Amino acid sequence: MTLKIHQDHSRFKQIVRGKIKANLRKYVQKGEMLGKKGKDAISIPIPFIDIPRFKYGHKEQGGVGQGDGEVGQQLGPGAVEPGEGQQAGQGEGDHALEVDVTLDELAQILGEELQLPNIERRQNEKIVTQKIRYTGINTTGPESLRHFKRTYKQALRRQIAAGTYDPNRPIIVPMREDRRYRSYKLQNLPETNAVIIYMMDVSGSMGDEQKEIVRIESFWLDTWLRHQYKGLESRYIIHDAVAREVDRDTFFHTRESGGTMISSAYKLCRDIILADYPKSAWNIYPFHFSDGDNWSADDTRQCIDMLRNDVLPNVNQFAYGQVESPYGSGQFIKDLREAVGDATNVALSEIADKDAIYASIKDFLGKGR
Amino acid sequence: MPKSLTPRLEALRDEIHGYAKEFGLDFFDTIFEMVSYDEMNMVAAYGGFPTRYPHWRWGMEYEQLAKGYEYGLSKIYELVINNDPCYAYLMESNPEVDQKLVMAHVYGHCDFFKNNFSFRHTNRRMIDDMANHATRVRRWIDKIGVEKVEDFIDRTLSLENLIDQHAPHIRRNPDPKKAEEEVKANERVEGFKVDREYMRGFINPSEFLDSQRKRVEDEKQRAKKFPERPQRDVLLFLLEHAPLEPWESDILAILRDEAYYFAPQGQTKIMNEGWASYWHSTIMTRRALKDDEIIDYADHHSGTMGTRPGAINPYKLGIELWRDIEDRWNKGRFGKEWDECDDLRARRSWDKKLGAGREKIFEVRKHYNDITFIDTFLTPEFAMEQKLFVYGFNDKRNSWEILDREFRKVKSKLLQGLTNFGQPIIEVVDGNHENRAELLLAHKHDGQDLKGDYARETLRNLQSLWRRPVNIVTRYDNKSVMLRFDGTTHSEKKVEL
Numbered sequence: 001m002t003l004k005i006h007q008d009h010s011r012f013k014q015i016v017r018g019k020i021k022a023n024l025r026k027y028v029q030k031g032e033m034l035g036k037k038g039k040d041a042i043s044i045p046i047p048f049i050d051i052p053r054f055k056y057g058h059k060e061q062g063g064v065g066q067g068d069g070e071v072g073q074q075l076g077p078g079a080v081e082p083g084e085g086q087q088a089g090q091g092e093g094d095h096a097l098e099v100d101v102t103l104d105e106l107a108q109i110l111g112e113e114l115q116l117p118n119i120e121r122r123q124n125e126k127i128v129t130q131k132i133r134y135t136g137i138n139t140t141g142p143e144s145l146r147h148f149k150r151t152y153k154q155a156l157r158r159q160i161a162a163g164t165y166d167p168n169r170p171i172i173v174p175m176r177e178d179r180r181y182r183s184y185k186l187q188n189l190p191e192t193n194a195v196i197i198y199m200m201d202v203s204g205s206m207g208d209e210q211k212e213i214v215r216i217e218s219f220w221l222d223t224w225l226r227h228q229y230k231g232l233e234s235r236y237i238i239h240d241a242v243a244r245e246v247d248r249d250t251f252f253h254t255r256e257s258g259g260t261m262i263s264s265a266y267k268l269c270r271d272i273i274l275a276d277y278p279k280s281a282w283n284i285y286p287f288h289f290s291d292g293d294n295w296s297a298d299d300t301r302q303c304i305d306m307l308r309n310d311v312l313p314n315v316n317q318f319a320y321g322q323v324e325s326p327y328g329s330g331q332f333i334k335d336l337r338e339a340v341g342d343a344t345n346v347a348l349s350e351i352a353d354k355d356a357i358y359a360s361i362k363d364f365l366g367k368g369r
Numbered sequence: 370m371p372k373s374l375t376p377r378l379e380a381l382r383d384e385i386h387g388y389a390k391e392f393g394l395d396f397f398d399t400i401f402e403m404v405s406y407d408e409m410n411m412v413a414a415y416g417g418f419p420t421r422y423p424h425w426r427w428g429m430e431y432e433q434l435a436k437g438y439e440y441g442l443s444k445i446y447e448l449v450i451n452n453d454p455c456y457a458y459l460m461e462s463n464p465e466v467d468q469k470l471v472m473a474h475v476y477g478h479c480d481f482f483k484n485n486f487s488f489r490h491t492n493r494r495m496i497d498d499m500a501n502h503a504t505r506v507r508r509w510i511d512k513i514g515v516e517k518v519e520d521f522i523d524r525t526l527s528l529e530n531l532i533d534q535h536a537p538h539i540r541r542n543p544d545p546k547k548a549e550e551e552v553k554a555n556e557r558v559e560g561f562k563v564d565r566e567y568m569r570g571f572i573n574p575s576e577f578l579d580s581q582r583k584r585v586e587d588e589k590q591r592a593k594k595f596p597e598r599p600q601r602d603v604l605l606f607l608l609e610h611a612p613l614e615p616w617e618s619d620i621l622a623i624l625r626d627e628a629y630y631f632a633p634q635g636q637t638k639i640m641n642e643g644w645a646s647y648w649h650s651t652i653m654t655r656r657a658l659k660d661d662e663i664i665d666y667a668d669h670h671s672g673t674m675g676t677r678p679g680a681i682n683p684y685k686l687g688i689e690l691w692r693d694i695e696d697r698w699n700k701g702r703f704g705k706e707w708d709e710c711d712d713l714r715a716r717r718s719w720d721k722k723l724g725a726g727r728e729k730i731f732e733v734r735k736h737y738n739d740i741t742f743i744d745t746f747l748t749p750e751f752a753m754e755q756k757l758f759v760y761g762f763n764d765k766r767n768s769w770e771i772l773d774r775e776f777r778k779v780k781s782k783l784l785q786g787l788t789n790f791g792q793p794i795i796e797v798v799d800g801n802h803e804n805r806a807e808l809l810l811a812h813k814h815d816g817q818d819l820k821g822d823y824a825r826e827t828l829r830n831l832q833s834l835w836r837r838p839v840n841i842v843t844r845y846d847n848k849s850v851m852l853r854f855d856g857t858t859h860s861e862k863k864v865e866l
Contacts, residue, residue: 002801004420004503005411005414005415005427005428005431006420007423007428008414008423008425008426008427008431009425009426009427009428009431009432010428011423011425011428011519012425012428012429013432014425015425029633041503042571048482049429051426051523051526051527051529051531052527052531052822052823052824052826052827052830053527053528053672053792053795053827054530054531054792054793054795054812054819054823054824054827054841055530055819055820055823056791056792056793056817056818056819056820057817057818057820057821061786062759062760062761062762062772062782063679063680063681063759063782063786064757064758064759064760064782064783064786065677065678065679065680065681065753065757065758065759065760065771066676066680066681066682066685066686066756066757066758067676067677067678067756067758068756069678069758069771070771071758071769071771071772071773071774072771072773073770074763074766074768074769074770075679075768075769075770075771076678076679078677079677079678079679079769080679080760080769082682115441127458136784153665153668156505156664157661157664160663160664161660198740220660253535260513303641308666316833324537330813335504356605
């Protein structure tokens with residue numbers, strides 16, 4: 001048997017890649033991939049990769065099934081063969097085939113398409129982490145790893161052998177000796193670690209539209225940096241006049257009113273870095289998004305001082321994204337540009353709308369730092 | 370790389386082989402090969418064959434299979450090729466009891482391949498031919514370039530289901546007699562043979578030659594109304610009449626060959642899977658199973674027989690129908706007397722002790738395909754026992770729901786799904802539509818509309834082979850329409866029939 005399928009497989013992947021590349025700008029702007037993200041992969045609808053035929057729409061057709069239920073009873077989701085017009089929707093959209101692409105591949109495609117340079121790692125020290133690999137079945141182990149099915153099979157087997165199994169009253173009681181457990185091995189994986197510290201202004205002037213832009217953009221930043229570093233942590237800071245650290249979900253869904261003191265966020269960011277991420281072991285990426293309104297010139301001055309003295313010397317790159325909003329003056333980016341715009345590890349980007357995300361990603365990641 | 374069986378498995382194979390023979394199964398030599406799960410996925414992606422022509426969709430298939438296996442969603446247990454000898458694969462990592470079950474199942478398939486009438490005309494040297502196809506396509510790729518060849522294959526695959534599913538055999542070349550006549554007609558225009566050049570004007574006066582030419586021209590014109598009758602084998606029609614390059618014809622012929630090879634498997638899915646399942650279960654439970662294997666066997670077997678509400682599992686439906694037939698013929702539950710008996714109690718305890726069940730199922734496996742199988746042997750009692758129902762889509766609730774449990778409707782829906790392999794019936798009606806060398810197809814509408822976007826894309830592909838505008842008459846929402854693609858734009862117009 002020749003293993004020519006590998007050629008066909010890579011050809012398939014190449015085609016998928018081509019389609020994704022061709023549609024990348026659309027994917028980036030729409031943010032439609034965010035909802036389809038799994039743990040390491042994302043399922044992307046690829047138009048026209050399957051082979052069109054003269055055929056019936058399944059919805060039109062219906063079919064014969066098997067099982068209990070009254071006439072009129074709904075069949076549960078997933079009961080009917082998937083893929084054929086289950087979701088309402090007409091026209092070309094129906095035609096798409098969902099393809100799983102790993103985030104790593106997606107990052108590669110993003111990198112090729114935007115011509116992003118690989119990041120020069122500031123810290124090359126390897127930190128070793130351990131990963132669990134499940135390798136087999138054992139008769140001992142922690143309860144949390146008990147293999148339910150194997151255990152019951154073993155018990156059923158024993159009961160039948162002992163003649164205590166009654167098919168009319170099929171009750172199976174596993175005993176100590178029946179229990180089966182997954183066994184595992186620990187593997188050492190070397191890692192280069194990096195942390196992204198996201199900061200966002202959630203004061204009243206940042207609307208849903210602006211936050212959506214931040215959400216989409218951060219997805220791509222995450223994806224790229226995760227591709228570059230094996231171990232990536234993320235921290236989230238929201239601020240209006242005061243700053244606090246939150247989880248990812250809160251980060252994207254909080255809306256406060258009140259004024260804006262950006263310095264509060266930078267202060268917290270600095271504290272987090274000092275406390276948890278020694279420069280010697282971590283590649284550090286603070287990203288800050290706001291609409292460019294700050295409370296006072298005085299606060300802006302504080303921000304710049306803090307950036308110069310505490311943040312920039314410690315991080316790979318500091319990035320500021322200014323999302324246009326109808327309420328903001330958009331002053332902050334100008335101040336930053338004037339004060340630290342020349343620094344090599346500062347990236348500034350103005351994001352007018354969703355269409356601008358594509359270019360903005362390049363602003364942030366194009367320096368390869 | 371596949372390996373031959375271990376001595377232990379060889380012994381098991383001999384044992385199962387013995388049981389299969391003992392029960393009267395009759396099959397070609399069957400060669401088992403051991404593969405790893407990854408190799409299994411590869412072979413499965415190729416439809417069971419070790420070699421196929423290069424194409425990305427095998428890669429897509431492979432990716433889906435490999436993912437399904439990794440996530441624990443699916444696992445391929447058996448793979449058999451209809452070939453003489455039959456080839457089948459065993460997965461290395463499977464426990465012994467699974468291997469026995471698979472072997473027994475495989476012998477069931479091989480018996481079916483050898484004996485069922487649908488397979489009578491299939492190519493039993495398909496393994497070799499598939500390898501030859503691969504070589505031919507690779508050669509064309511070397512000459513023409515991978516992009517062009519792949520593109521052409523994509524387009525042709527789009528038309529792959531447009532064959533005459535029930536054609537008893539493949540006719541690859543146009544009728545030789547007709548071709549001969551054509552040549553003769555052309556000769557006639559040259560006039561009679563002339564020995565002495567100065568006599569030519571007298572023997573073949575120019576008026577005579579002109580009239581001859583005109584007649585031939587007229588005949589040709591008339592012949593251009595083709596095909597004479599609507600032709601189901603659209604691929605053959607294209608092969609004979611589309612302006613294809615030699616390499617295109619070759620690839621089209623290859624794909625058509627393969628489509629015909631697989632057609633009988635599509636037409637006998639329920640019977641064939643049911644038959645193999647019937648035999649693995651019979652051989653295992655009556656002969657091969659050891660006491661300590663029962664649980665694993667039952668687990669595996671019930672996994673195969675699992676149903677979900679919105680689909681028919683051919684393994685399950687098939688095995689139950691075979692068992693039902695056997696039971697009915699054992700008990701004499703057929704014929705006039707049985708049909709006319711209205712007494713429920715009598716029916717329930719009906720047993721004429723005929724014992725003709727085994728013989729009957731062997732006969733049925735010879736002469737039926739899924740359609741005639743269901744049509745003849747699906748009974749109201751069976752449909753009720755098996756809890757069959759018709760489901761459909763409810764637009765208001767935006768979900769699938771059970772529509773009906775009435776026997777007649779269940780049966781007709783089931784048959785509808787099997788007719789032409791569940792594909793729309795499409796014919797070439799005219800290869801010179803409007804006298805402009807346009808292609809006209811007709812969809813024999815049976816109450817179900819074509820999927821619109823797919824139809825348009827398919828027309829696009831058809832046009833690229835025909836190279837002139839293509840049209841198809843079909844119905845949407847009860848109105849006849851003609852879809853058209855002229856090479857640049859799609860259009861649609863109402864037609865009166």
